[in-house]
Amino acid sequence: MIYNNKKWPWVAIMPMVTLYLLVFVWPVISFLLLSFGSDISSPSLEHYEKIFQTSIYSRILYNTFSIAACVTIISVIFSYPIVYLLINVSERMRRLLFIVVLLPFWTSALVRTTAWIVILQRNGILNDLLMSSGITAEPISFVYNFSGVLIGMTHVMMPFIVFPLYASYKDLDYSLIEAAESLGSKSLQITKRIILPLTMPGVIAGSIIVFMSSIGYYITPALMGGPGQTMIAMLIENNINQTLNWEMAASLSVILLLVTLMLFIIFQKYFGFDKLLTSNIQKGSRKNFTQSKSSVEKSMMYIIGILVCIFLIAPILIVFPMSLGASPFLEFPPGEYSFRWFESFFNDRRWIRALWNSLIAATVTMTVSLPIGTLAAIGVSKMSANFRLFFETFFITPMVIPVIIFAVGLFYFLAPLGLNSSPVILGLAHSILALPFVFLTVRASLKGFDNNLELAAFSLGSNWPNMFKKIMLPIITPGLLAGAIFAFIQSFDDVVLALFLTNIKSRTLPRVMFEGISHEIDPTIVAISVLLITLTVSLFLINNIFLSGNHNENEK
Amino acid sequence: MKTKNNNSLLLEAIEKNYDSVKALKGVSLKIYPGEFCTLLGASGSGKSTILRVIAGFETLDSGRLEINDKDMSKMSIAERNIGMVFQNYALFPHMDVFQNIAFGLEMRKLDKSQIKEKVNEVLELVGLTNQKNRLPSALSGGQQQRVALARAIVIEPKILLMDEPLGALDKNLRNEMQKQIKNLHKELNITVVYVTHDQDEAMFLSDKIVLMDEGMIIQTGTCEELYTKPKNRFVANFLGECNFFTLDSGKKISIRPECLRISSDNKNDRNSFQVDVEDVVFQGRMIKLIGNYNEQEIIASISPLEYELESTHKDKIYLTYDNKSLMNI
Numbered sequence: 001m002i003y004n005n006k007k008w009p010w011v012a013i014m015p016m017v018t019l020y021l022l023v024f025v026w027p028v029i030s031f032l033l034l035s036f037g038s039d040i041s042s043p044s045l046e047h048y049e050k051i052f053q054t055s056i057y058s059r060i061l062y063n064t065f066s067i068a069a070c071v072t073i074i075s076v077i078f079s080y081p082i083v084y085l086l087i088n089v090s091e092r093m094r095r096l097l098f099i100v101v102l103l104p105f106w107t108s109a110l111v112r113t114t115a116w117i118v119i120l121q122r123n124g125i126l127n128d129l130l131m132s133s134g135i136t137a138e139p140i141s142f143v144y145n146f147s148g149v150l151i152g153m154t155h156v157m158m159p160f161i162v163f164p165l166y167a168s169y170k171d172l173d174y175s176l177i178e179a180a181e182s183l184g185s186k187s188l189q190i191t192k193r194i195i196l197p198l199t200m201p202g203v204i205a206g207s208i209i210v211f212m213s214s215i216g217y218y219i220t221p222a223l224m225g226g227p228g229q230t231m232i233a234m235l236i237e238n239n240i241n242q243t244l245n246w247e248m249a250a251s252l253s254v255i256l257l258l259v260t261l262m263l264f265i266i267f268q269k270y271f272g273f274d275k276l277l278t279s280n281i282q283k284g285s286r287k288n289f290t291q292s293k294s295s296v297e298k299s300m301m302y303i304i305g306i307l308v309c310i311f312l313i314a315p316i317l318i319v320f321p322m323s324l325g326a327s328p329f330l331e332f333p334p335g336e337y338s339f340r341w342f343e344s345f346f347n348d349r350r351w352i353r354a355l356w357n358s359l360i361a362a363t364v365t366m367t368v369s370l371p372i373g374t375l376a377a378i379g380v381s382k383m384s385a386n387f388r389l390f391f392e393t394f395f396i397t398p399m400v401i402p403v404i405i406f407a408v409g410l411f412y413f414l415a416p417l418g419l420n421s422s423p424v425i426l427g428l429a430h431s432i433l434a435l436p437f438v439f440l441t442v443r444a445s446l447k448g449f450d451n452n453l454e455l456a457a458f459s460l461g462s463n464w465p466n467m468f469k470k471i472m473l474p475i476i477t478p479g480l481l482a483g484a485i486f487a488f489i490q491s492f493d494d495v496v497l498a499l500f501l502t503n504i505k506s507r508t509l510p511r512v513m514f515e516g517i518s519h520e521i522d523p524t525i526v527a528i529s530v531l532l533i534t535l536t537v538s539l540f541l542i543n544n545i546f547l548s549g550n551h552n553e554n555e556k
Numbered sequence: 557m558k559t560k561n562n563n564s565l566l567l568e569a570i571e572k573n574y575d576s577v578k579a580l581k582g583v584s585l586k587i588y589p590g591e592f593c594t595l596l597g598a599s600g601s602g603k604s605t606i607l608r609v610i611a612g613f614e615t616l617d618s619g620r621l622e623i624n625d626k627d628m629s630k631m632s633i634a635e636r637n638i639g640m641v642f643q644n645y646a647l648f649p650h651m652d653v654f655q656n657i658a659f660g661l662e663m664r665k666l667d668k669s670q671i672k673e674k675v676n677e678v679l680e681l682v683g684l685t686n687q688k689n690r691l692p693s694a695l696s697g698g699q700q701q702r703v704a705l706a707r708a709i710v711i712e713p714k715i716l717l718m719d720e721p722l723g724a725l726d727k728n729l730r731n732e733m734q735k736q737i738k739n740l741h742k743e744l745n746i747t748v749v750y751v752t753h754d755q756d757e758a759m760f761l762s763d764k765i766v767l768m769d770e771g772m773i774i775q776t777g778t779c780e781e782l783y784t785k786p787k788n789r790f791v792a793n794f795l796g797e798c799n800f801f802t803l804d805s806g807k808k809i810s811i812r813p814e815c816l817r818i819s820s821d822n823k824n825d826r827n828s829f830q831v832d833v834e835d836v837v838f839q840g841r842m843i844k845l846i847g848n849y850n851e852q853e854i855i856a857s858i859s860p861l862e863y864e865l866e867s868t869h870k871d872k873i874y875l876t877y878d879n880k881s882l883m884n885i
Contacts, residue, residue: 452644452646453648455611455613456648459611459634459639460663460711461660462663463634470648475650
């Protein structure tokens, strides 16, 4: 009698636990242990001492935290106007604005970085614009310095603040504003005394996520920063690939990991990570939240909000015309149009092989993570509350642990076995990144699954496999589909793991792009960016069409 | 040696604990074939737990459960052949009415033509033939309820279990469904175990009522037995209003309001006693008199006609009763 069998939830989570221990926990821990010296029987702290005594290391630590803090603060400040806009516009406009926020969120960081460099570099679009309009005589360096890192990272991180802030704004009871107004509050006081305190939890939640992700971030600072903006993740990479100092890399990783885990624990204790993904912020229509601000304040908020929207969407849009330019130099707007850069992508064996490797890895990722994550989600849903919380937290840790640590750990584990150059192995490693997403989306759809449906099926004579096939699976299919898309994107967009786990033959598309961007952006990369954006958009369209189709059927 | 006693359902000293909470504290019960048995009680009394135990959704901590004289302890949910109507209906949202009803038959591997025939038959029985291609979400609450019922009876179960099936419906629809369920029971001659907290519903439907409180059975009997011969004041109160008071003579009286009458001859009537009338509430068929007798509240339910004919003084009234309508509690 499977329903009453207390053991089976444990059996169901076993594959995921095993995979995590084998491919994630064990490699990372054995790498981190190097920080105490190569001889574990006589551990030493000399590397930690060195980090805090050597000024270059301390400076990089300081850099890391100050860049992360700046990114967090800027993201918070500019999230308010955009959320204000989201709250006050019509339903239709809101949907459009959501696309503006979501599209960059789901576009690969590499593509966005490409676009920003194209816009910001010395002979880029922005400098062209400034000089041709006579505002400046000399090109301004926006990129390969502090401002470059800030712009790039804020663009990546801002949605993490916008979503929770919007959610807490939306939950705000409008009658509170009316009450405050009836008690004589003016708009500034309402903002200060009512809105800020009540939206604070959402902002803090988002800020922790942003700060936590920023300190371990690799791609953007590596591509958009200068030597002065070296962050800890880059230092770890440098210690592995350049100076071959594994023990120092491990010590730096331990420090990064401890700070990250501390932030994660605080976050999990007060907010809960799963809410980020599962709270359906696009749903729920409520009446417009028109706080009677003075018209000057209002138009100020609107203007800033619109500017932030442009900031978010511009890089995504600008690569489309640029990819169609005919000249070998990037121009905006292009003088002549052609498809030559798309052709150059499809005719270059190097790119096609990279694409093929990426597709193999992504296929492996989906094949591994979908069944394992689904099974674990079902198993966890049948557990008692204490175990459930423990495993939920354990299963989402790959989302918060800096990928660089995972990548180096896995490299340390696999290289001696000669397993560090196959797209299949890379796909397996990507499953660790994808599994939290699959787990969370399936968990979310299981929360909407009424347990009585299962019991009803059993009482009508069904066994477990039949019930799963005919009742549970059709109902959780939207969650599975979303999970599959997440899994695909996680694998297809990854750079960091690919940097360590592929060689010249097995390089994936993002790795080849990354190498290209760090050298010089040629128009082919812009064309690839366009293809990747189109791919992301179509995946989400598929998902939405499928979901809304399902929805309509139910309302028939 | 096991004796054949021909029970449809036998529960013997059944106990069930959820962690430290004792949900069932030794419940014993026999239900005969074709009987309509209602488990009546407040929420948390254990009535739904009994249903879940019978269906096999819960395992027993101790005790014995037999269906048709067969021990159920090793029997899976699917093998028990029990029809269950859930409180929230638990209709499969992605299947239409026909598919929902056909599900149990498909699990029994009947061939297509047989399934079609049986489903159409039961659709007609519950009056949903025109709705058979609609999804549950497109149906009204009453229609959903009938789909749930049809899905449970089409498999010709040994026992039909119903967990507060009418709880979500409004009053008129509920009365209508009660009639349908009663007729269906007569027509199919099936054993039904029904859970409700509504004593009127229980009395309307049941051959046998099992009154429960705190995981124990307080009294089992026909509606009449429970109403007129309750075992204690809890049972008496649960099934309807009840007066408990002491007369000047020291005699303790337990009596239903409708068993009190206005005394037409208080001089010779040895059972008559005078109450101060505090309120008169018109309730349609009856008039409710709320009176005071030596600081004890007395409620009498009297027909409007009797009230007009017999009450000469509207503020002081003599009430009386028959000795045989007294309850011995």
